[in-house]
Amino acid sequence: xxxRLLAAALAATVVLPLGMANAADLExxxxxxxxxxxxxxxxxxxxxxATGNKWVDxxxxxxxxxxxxxMVSRITGGDPMGATQFNHGRQAxxxxxxxxxxxLTDVATKEHWKDIIKPASLLDSCTIDGKIYxxxxxxxxxxxxxxxxxxxxxxxxxVPKNWDEFVASAPALEKAGIVPLAxxxxxxxxxxxxxxxMVAIAGKDTFNKVFGDKDEAVAAGPEIAKVFKAADDAxxxxxxxxxxxxxxxxxxxxxxxxxGQIMGDWAQGEFQLAGQKAGTDYxxxxxxxxxxxxxxxxxAFYFPLLKDEEKSNAQEVLASTLLNPKTQVAFNLKxxxxxxxxDVDLAAANDCxxxxxxxxxxxNVIQGTDQLLSADSQKQKExxxxxxxxxxxxxxxxxxxxxxxxxxxxx
Amino acid sequence: MTGHANAGRPNQLLRNLQxxxxxxxxxxxxxxxxxxxxxxxxxxxxxxxxxxxxxSFVGLDQYERLWAAPRWLISIQNLAIYGVFSLIFSxxxxxLLAALMDQKIRFxxxxxxxxxxxxxxxxxxxxxxxxxxxxxxxxxxxxxxSLGWSSFAFDPLYNPSIVIYGILIAALWQGTGLVMCLMLAxxxxxxxxxWKASRVDGIPMWKTYxxxxxxxxxxxxxxxxxxxxxxxxxxxxxxxxxxxxxxGIASEVPAKYVYDYMFQAQNLGQGFAASTMMLLxxxxxxxxxxxxxxxxxxxx
Numbered sequence: 117x118x119x120r121l122l123a124a125a126l127a128a129t130v131v132l133p134l135g136m137a138n139a140a141d142l143e144x145x146x147x148x149x150x151x152x153x154x155x156x157x158x159x160x161x162x163x164x165x166a167t168g169n170k171w172v173d174x175x176x177x178x179x180x181x182x183x184x185x186x187m188v189s190r191i192t193g194g195d196p197m198g199a200t201q202f203n204h205g206r207q208a209x210x211x212x213x214x215x216x217x218x219x220l221t222d223v224a225t226k227e228h229w230k231d232i233i234k235p236a237s238l239l240d241s242c243t244i245d246g247k248i249y250x251x252x253x254x255x256x257x258x259x260x261x262x263x264x265x266x267x268x269x270x271x272x273x274x275v276p277k278n279w280d281e282f283v284a285s286a287p288a289l290e291k292a293g294i295v296p297l298a299x300x301x302x303x304x305x306x307x308x309x310x311x312x313x314m315v316a317i318a319g320k321d322t323f324n325k326v327f328g329d330k331d332e333a334v335a336a337g338p339e340i341a342k343v344f345k346a347a348d349d350a351x352x353x354x355x356x357x358x359x360x361x362x363x364x365x366x367x368x369x370x371x372x373x374x375x376g377q378i379m380g381d382w383a384q385g386e387f388q389l390a391g392q393k394a395g396t397d398y399x400x401x402x403x404x405x406x407x408x409x410x411x412x413x414x415x416a417f418y419f420p421l422l423k424d425e426e427k428s429n430a431q432e433v434l435a436s437t438l439l440n441p442k443t444q445v446a447f448n449l450k451x452x453x454x455x456x457x458x459d460v461d462l463a464a465a466n467d468c469x470x471x472x473x474x475x476x477x478x479x480n481v482i483q484g485t486d487q488l489l490s491a492d493s494q495k496q497k498e499x500x501x502x503x504x505x506x507x508x509x510x511x512x513x514x515x516x517x518x519x520x521x522x523x524x525x526x527x
Numbered sequence: 528m529t530g531h532a533n534a535g536r537p538n539q540l541l542r543n544l545q546x547x548x549x550x551x552x553x554x555x556x557x558x559x560x561x562x563x564x565x566x567x568x569x570x571x572x573x574x575x576x577x578x579x580x581x582x583s584f585v586g587l588d589q590y591e592r593l594w595a596a597p598r599w600l601i602s603i604q605n606l607a608i609y610g611v612f613s614l615i616f617s618x619x620x621x622x623l624l625a626a627l628m629d630q631k632i633r634f635x636x637x638x639x640x641x642x643x644x645x646x647x648x649x650x651x652x653x654x655x656x657x658x659x660x661x662x663x664x665x666x667x668x669x670x671x672x673s674l675g676w677s678s679f680a681f682d683p684l685y686n687p688s689i690v691i692y693g694i695l696i697a698a699l700w701q702g703t704g705l706v707m708c709l710m711l712a713x714x715x716x717x718x719x720x721x722w723k724a725s726r727v728d729g730i731p732m733w734k735t736y737x738x739x740x741x742x743x744x745x746x747x748x749x750x751x752x753x754x755x756x757x758x759x760x761x762x763x764x765x766x767x768x769x770x771x772x773x774x775g776i777a778s779e780v781p782a783k784y785v786y787d788y789m790f791q792a793q794n795l796g797q798g799f800a801a802s803t804m805m806l807l808x809x810x811x812x813x814x815x816x817x818x819x820x821x822x823x824x825x826x827x
Contacts, residue, residue, distance in 0.1 A: 185790030188578065210578035210793070301773045358663065358685050360771065492577070495792030499598045499776055506775025507687055518597070525592075 142198030142430045144417070145174035145190075147183035150363040152385020156451035160253075163443040169430045172198075179361070181304060191216050196420030198427060199434055204241040204250050204416035205487035211418075212249050218419040218428070223435050224248045232439070234458035235412055235476070241487050242416060250416040251435045253444075254453035257410035257472060258380045258484065259312050261401040262387070266372035267294050278405030279316060279346070282376060286353050289375045296353035298365040298374035299505060303498035305362055306505040309350060309378040310497075311485050314343045315411070316404040320482055326523060327488040336520035344512035344519075350378070351505050369398070378404070384452030384468055393466075400468040402475060410475050413484025414453065493526040565806065572799035580795055589800035599801065602779045605691045609698070609780070610759040616699055617755055618748075621706025626736060628707070629714045639711070643704040650701065654768025657697035658684065661769075684770055687777035694762075694769055694778060701765075702758065706751055713747030714740065749820070760809055781805050 142164070148157045154175070161171035174197060176183035184207065187200050191211055202208045211217050224230070224239075233239045233252060242250040261282065268275045268285070271292040276282040286296040299305055315323050318339040325331045326340065334340065357374060359365050366386045368374035377383065387398055394400060403409050417438060419431045437443055444455040449464055454472050462473060475481070485494065500522065504515045575585045593599050624642060628635060645653065660666045663682035671679045683693030717740055725735040741748075763782035766772060772779040781801060789798030 181791050185786075188790065188793070192579065207793075214579055301771065303772075358682075360773075490577075491791070491793040492788075492797070495787065495794075496596075499596075502773065503597070503775040503777075506773060506777060 140168070140426055140430050141170040141172050142427060142434060143172040143174050144199045144201075144434075145176060145183070145187050145197045146201035146415075147176050147178070147180050148201070149175050149177045150361075150386065151389045152450065152452065153382065155389065156385060156447050159446040159450055160438065160443065163437050163440065163446070164434055167433050167437060169433055179302065179304070181302070191420050196422060198422070198431060199417045199419050201415055202250070202418055203413055203484070203486045204238065204252055205413065205484065206490050207486065208250070208418050209244065209490075212244050216421060217249050218421045218431060220248045220251065220419065220432075220435055223432050227436055227439065229439065232457045232459060234456070235479075235481055237412060237481075237483055237487070238414065238416075238456055241483075250418045251438045252414055252416040252456045253438050254448055254451060255412050255414045255456060255476070256380050256382055256453050256484075257402070257412065258308050259315055259403045259410050260381055260383070260468075261376055261378055261404045262366070262369055262383055263376040263399040263401070264369045264372045264374065265397055265399060267292075267369070267375045270294065270372065271375075275399050276405075278401065279313075280406075282404075283346075283349050283353070285375070286349075294372070295356045295368065295374040296376070297350055298357040298359070298368040298377040299350070299354040300357075300362045300365040301360045301502075301506075302362065303502035305365070305379070306501040307494070307498040308380070308485075310343070310347050310501050311411075312378050312404065313346045313350065314340070315409055315482065316406040317343050317346050319407060320409055320480075323482055327485055328483070330523050330526045332520050332524040335523040336516065340519070341512070341516060344516045347501075347504065347515075348512045351508070354505060355508075381452050381454070381468070381472060384466075385450060388450075388452065388466075394468045400471065402468075402471055408475050409480045409482055410472060411484040412476075412481045413486050414456070490527050493522060496522045568799050569803050569806075572796060572803045574796050576795040576799070578793040578795070585796070589796045590804075592797065593800050593804065598776045598779055599781070599784055601776055602781045602784050605778060606759070606762070606780055608691050609695055609762065610756075612692075612695055613698055613702070613759055614752075614755055616695075617703050617706045618751065620699065620703045621751070622710050622741075624703065624707040625710035625714055628711055639708070642707055645701045646704045648701065650762075650764040651768045653697050653701045654765045657693070657700070658769045661693050661696075685774055687774050690770060690774065690778040694766060697769060698762070698765060702755070706755065709747055709751050709754075710744075713744040716747075717743055756812070760805065 144161075146157060148154060157173070157175070161173060164171040176186055180203065184202070187197070187202075188211065190197060191200075192214075196216070208217065220242075229239060229248065229251075230236075238252045238255065239248065242248050242252060261279065263275055263282070265275055267289065271285070271288045271294060273285050273288050276285050282296075289296045299309060311323075311327075314326070322334060322339045325334045353375075357365060357368060359368065362379060362383070363386055365374070365377050366379060366383045367390075369377045370387060370390045370392060384394075384400075387394070392398055417435070419435065422428050422431070439457065441457060441460045444457055444460050445462060445464075448455045449462070449469075452469065454469065454476060455462065462469065465473065485497075489497070497519075500515065500518050504510050571580050572589055573584055573586060574581065575583055575588070628638060632638070648656075661682065661684045663669065663680075663685065668679060668681045671681070683689045683696075721739060721743075722735070725739060730739075761782055762780055763786065766778055766780050766783055770778045772783055782805070785798045785801045785805070788794050788801065792798075
């Protein structure tokens with residue numbers, strides 16, 4: 117696995133100098149390197165190549181935490197790529213304010229992005245001072261629990277229908293030699309799992325109060341204490357899942373070595389690639405089966421300001437290609453995410469995606485933490501939860517105290 | 528640099544003019560990049576720079592936050608454990624290997640190559656290799672369990688309280704070869720007559736090493752010490768490759784804190800404050816030593 121990623125990264129550096137030869141070649145950097153993600157990004161490349169331009173793939177292995185610093189330093193260091201992925205929200209905020217990013221307002225007005233992009237908060241996250249700086253490509257929601265039907269069959273119990281049943285089934289799974297909950301070692305995974313638990317257990321309002329209003333008193337209060345209690349359960353259930361990457365953790369669920377995983381809907385691409393079918397091989401529970409609410413974070417492409425005119429034109433073409441209905445369908449089906457336009461036909465979507473679309477249509481949505489918190493506060497949160505999940509001697513009460521401190525100083 | 532002696536012209540400035548001109552680029556590099564960069568970093572550590580440096584001063588806020596952060600405290604503690612043990616063990620093991628190598632053994636070249644070979648690998652490769660060796664599912668633990676001892680447990684990288692020693696093992700495996708070579712060079716520089724004299728006097732070999740040879744190798748020891756110490760302070764890639772700071776934050780080190788907060792958290796001010804603290808730590812150790820070594824008495 118590691119070697120393959122390494123090879124991908126090496127290949128990316130080799131392609132780079134070749135890309136400079138033709139003016140309409142556009143280098144696009146992103147961190148989509150797992151199997152399902154790579155299949156999805158190939159769809160984008162295909163659509164862009166069909167316009168006569170050339171997509172030069174600049175995949176950076178090692179997930180967003182590794183990739184973003186490389187992207188940012190290339191842009192600030194004067195070696196910008198043609199386009200780059202970020203999670204829209206606040207990650208690229210300062211780059212825009214420093215005038216390093218391209219204003220896409222013209223393309224957006226011409227193509228009526230305001231009318232087609234649903235929910236509107238996606239485009240709001242791309243908008244700074246009334247100008248649009250990014251093209252959203254998908255909606256990713258964190259609030260999913262993926263369960264392996266095979267694992268529960270081995271343990272001889274029913275597949276749970278919500279978080280509480282899942283917690284109750286943990287002893288039976290453990291007895292059968294199965295890790296109840298797979299959690300990868302990368303810090304963002306445990307921090308994300310906590311956010312999911314918060315929405316499911318404490319509800320939408322508390323979530324907004326804590327992350328939206330940065331209300332310290334709520335963060336230290338009894339509602340969040342319940343969430344920490346649940347996180348403590350999750351910590352006990354995750355003992356023994358000695359993997360790092362999220363897709364390795366998903367793989368434990370696919371192979372039935374783990375009972376379930378709390379992970380965003382991007383995990384779906386992995387199930388699909390492994391040839392598994394929703395409902396028969398695996399079960400998905402949005403909002404952990406408790407509170408059917410999903411967050412609408414996601415990925416977006418940003419376009420650094422370039423001097424080369426031909427490349428700048430190609431940027432516009434790419435921006436409109438990304439939001440093209442056909443591209444949206446092809447890309448999102450492979451990626452397991454939801455399209456950003458409400459007007460495309462997703463008949464080919466599987467059960468889980470349909471559940472997601474339904475929740476989206478009902479408007480049971482919240483903003484993602486990437487949109488609400490700065491990268492700095494996110495990192496502090498990651499430090500706290502990666503420690504909490506790895507260190508069994510850290511009590512939920514202590515952790516909550518530190519959590520409230522982070523929220524108090526968050527920006 | 529052939530020393531053109533400009534005989535008859537006592538102008539100090541023009542003496543060895545060519546070599547002075549030749550060193551200008553290096554002096555500029557040192558002043559602008561090292562000194563300038565350092566001052567710039569310290570200066571901006573008093574601001575609240577986020578993704579891009581900006582001049583809005585917040586006093587000592589960044590330092591207060593730094594010393595209140597549990598992750599930073601764990602990093603410092605890890606560096607101390609790693610530093611002390613890697614210093615002691617690489618010197619002791621390195622010297623012992625060199626002393627054994629010095630016994631006019633057969634195939635000395637072969638052994639020397641074997642011991643030095645790990646040093647040719649980068650820390651990233653070393654880290655990955657040891658990550659596999661210490662992984663309970665494929666490494667030492669699984670091999671020994673498959674031999675029949677099924678309760679055997681050895682998984683330092685997944686145990687927060689001993690993970691730093693797992694990293695130490697890999698670092699020693701990689702670094703002791705070089706220490707051995709330096710020591711061996713030092714031992715070879717000891718005059719054969721000293722050994723003959725001590726043999727005539729009937730001094731046992733271990734005593735000769737301890738009380739005569741080691742004091743004579745002072746210069747070699749100091750060089751080695753500087754090389755090991757600088758490696759300790761900047762340890763980063765080994766941790767990233769082996770554990771990425773995990774489990775949790777149990778194997779974090781200061782250099783990783785600096786990188787993560789500067790680039791992942793997009794908080795330059797906090798990263799600068801941490802790197803300034805690292806500089807300060809080094810200065811506290813190096814300055815008194817340099818003063819004793821170079822300041823006190825002139826040595827030949």
